[in-house]
Amino acid sequence: MVQGRSNRKKKHSGRTVLGIFLVLAMGTAVLKVVHSPFFEDMTDKLLVSWNSLKGVVFGQTAETDWQLLLVNRWNPIPDGFDVKLVTLSGGHQVDERIYPDLQKMFDDARAEGILPMIYSSYRTTQKQQQLMEDEINKYRQEGYSSREAKKIAETWVARPGTSEHQIGLALDITSADKEKQKPAVVWEWLHKNSYRYGFILRYPEDKTDITGISSEPWHFRYVGEKAAAELYQRDICLEEYLDR
DSSP: OHHHHHHHHHHHHHHHHHHHHHHHHHHHHHHHHHTSHHHHHHHHHHHHHHHHHHHHHHTOSTTSOGGGOOOBTTBOOOTTOOOOEEEOTTSOEEEGGGHHHHHHHHHHHHHTTOOEEEEEOOOOHHHHHHHHHHHHHHHHHTTOOHHHHHHHHTTTSOOTTSOGGGGTOEEEEEESOTTTSOHHHHHHHHHHHGGGGTEEEEEOGGGHHHHSSOOEEEEEEEOOHHHHHHHHHHTOOHHHHHTO
16 A cells, blocks of 8 residues: 555656646747747837727727827827928928928027927838838947847837827927037927927937837927927927827
């Protein structure tokens, strides 16, 4: 009897060890899949599909205020989107509806000795694609693999179809005279005052995990005065504001 119990214990112990081994092996396999580029890409695509479906079901696309259109890596520009552009001095273009507030913001900044200048505004899909390819090539030349270069590039440059520059509501701003005034001085003034004109600092340093884009102190986005004031006062990003 004692011998039989001993054998049963050995068998049970063996099955337990085997079970633990299988669980660990499966866990390792799952982790490898989760962290694989394929899985990350599929996750992004599923999120894009869900956001598009959610907009249709809950009416969050067609009727959404144009000023608050959310465009990021998980929310591409809606199909059929069209923008009426106005051309500024220097050849830059923006949505014609934001022009009055943009002009007033720049006029008031200059009156206070600030020297803002636009260096990137509306972009076509082709332009965005070229910027992405240039960014990827830059990292490949630094020794990164194509996959690594693409992943890093996408934290700085939005994929074509997911850039705010393509909807005419975003601007990259710098100093008109970098010898007289550093760009950081311009960005600081804009960060503190742009909300008064309906603009926000779109990619704050402490919100990169939410926006999906690295900190860009030069990138400002129009959302309208009401939303801009709340975003500024609550110190939140557009994704958080729209997720209320």
